[in-house]
Amino acid sequence: MLDTPRAATEPVARSRTARRVLGLLALVAVLAVLAVLSVAVGSRAMDLGQVWAGLTDAGSDSYPVVTELRLPRTVLGLAAGAALGLAGALMQAMTRNPLADPGLLGVNTGAAAAVVTASFFMGSFGFTGTVVFAFTGAAVASVAVYLIAGAATATPARLALAGAAVTAAGYAYVSAIQLMDAATLDQMRFWSVGSLVNAHVAPMLPVVLLIGGAAAVGVLLARPLNALALGDATATGLGVDPRVLRVAGIAAITVLAGTATAVCGPIVFVGLVVPHVVRAFTGPDQNWVLPYSMLSGAAFLIAADVLGRVIARPAEVQVGIVCAVAGGPFFLYLVSRRKVARL
């Protein structure tokens, strides 16, 4: 008697799992192709042989370009894209709000506010300085949002309101400073569009370690987030403390989005759109949504960066612009085609 329902549902469940595993493998393959393209494509295009020589033969012509410029840019693009995709998925799961993105925690505004403040008082500084200031600003802003939302008593709605308030105030502040000081505006202009051009001077190891560590924490939150998706009350009944989960989630998002934003500027679109597309394919199980969002985010950002290097050769279009121009209409299409999923 009890075996009948199992026999009826198991094949369905199994074929669905098979589809998700295949999708994940396909995603990894796409990512590999994009990574090779990202090394090969640029103002000086290379064929596969030159890419290989550039990676392995220190004496070859392509070695300096590959190891000093394109490889760091590719690695950083992958890391930042993965971080933004995962941070977006975590943010949407944590707030049960399909329109949430890490920017809602004030990460972008916080980073921008810190960069303009530093630039206003200290004049110009190098890219590593920008990264450090931006990361600090992002962290301070998200802690502020969490505290204003009521810390342990924060609800998704209060988090969203506090985030909107901090973002509005921060945006006004950033605009005011930029209007007062032309040099600051100049320093900011490049960063605030979102670009991977400076990747070769970025502090690579700390960036990859920070994102890797936070990603490990984020992916481990999948199961408690699945419980939280049923409401705070149900989650409590199942043995999840929503307050503890929110603290862990906000910490992971802050490090992921803060690091990515610090390195390549505020690219909001990845965190907003990627988890949406992913959920349409995987369904609502966070065990799949999170890894899928991570890989898709990396693929999306790298693809946008490669595209930006191709469309305006020999100049290039910043990845932030490509993301918005390519992602905007796509997002509109998605929203108009299917109802925005409730979480």
Added chain:
Amino acid sequence: MTAGPLVVEDATIGYGRVAISEGLSVDIPEGEFTVILGPNACGKSTLLKALARMLKPSAGRVLLDGKDIHSQPTRAVARRLGLLPQSPIAPDGITVADLVARGRYPHQGILKQWSAEDERVVAEAMAATDISELASRGVDELSGGQRQRVWIAMVLAQQTPLLLLDEPTTFLDITHQIEVLDLCAKLHREGRTLVAVLHDLNQAARYATHLIAMRDGEVVAEGAPADIVTADTVQQVFDLPCRIIDDPETGTPLVIPKALASARI
């Protein structure tokens, strides 16, 4: 009388600084189907939230198996105590089987993922609530009554000897209300301890084996329905003049509100 598995001890419970109940003591007897009832805003849902550790008393304690519920690891509590809240949220596009499977959370861990045991328990929970044929359907396609059975199946998959249900019949039509209550009665007969908040006095009198009647944050009467559902108690708790007759179906007390002289035809 020995203390039950869930005890509220001289507790002050409320939201923020607003206390709903002060000095409240309640003992949930083991193996009974306890129903908490009372007029709106009498503190019955607040009491249930305190029993479910969703609210922490600002004074006093809630004891699970004799130990402060807030000093025990929340996952360990979740293996003893299941909760069906008033308005749980079903994520868009989730299937019935996947939703029921989420009840297994407190039995899993990072190293202990989905097992054959989980599979068996989920199938049993779906069979017990008669939703096995709906397993691969989307929860959002179901009727209100079916959906409530899915949620009960999820709590059953948690395999807890204690079940708390916050107004499980609200928003259901009468047929589905009875269906859900019959299911609760079956779970009770199988040996679980149930605590439910209900609105309907007659349903409470028919299904409960133990009643707790509340008003203004205090327990007014407590005991077997046959003993405490009297015209006096109903007047005292609900301000409702009534007669009590025997339910012709079950013999349990049936409350018949008096018709006001001015309303008589």
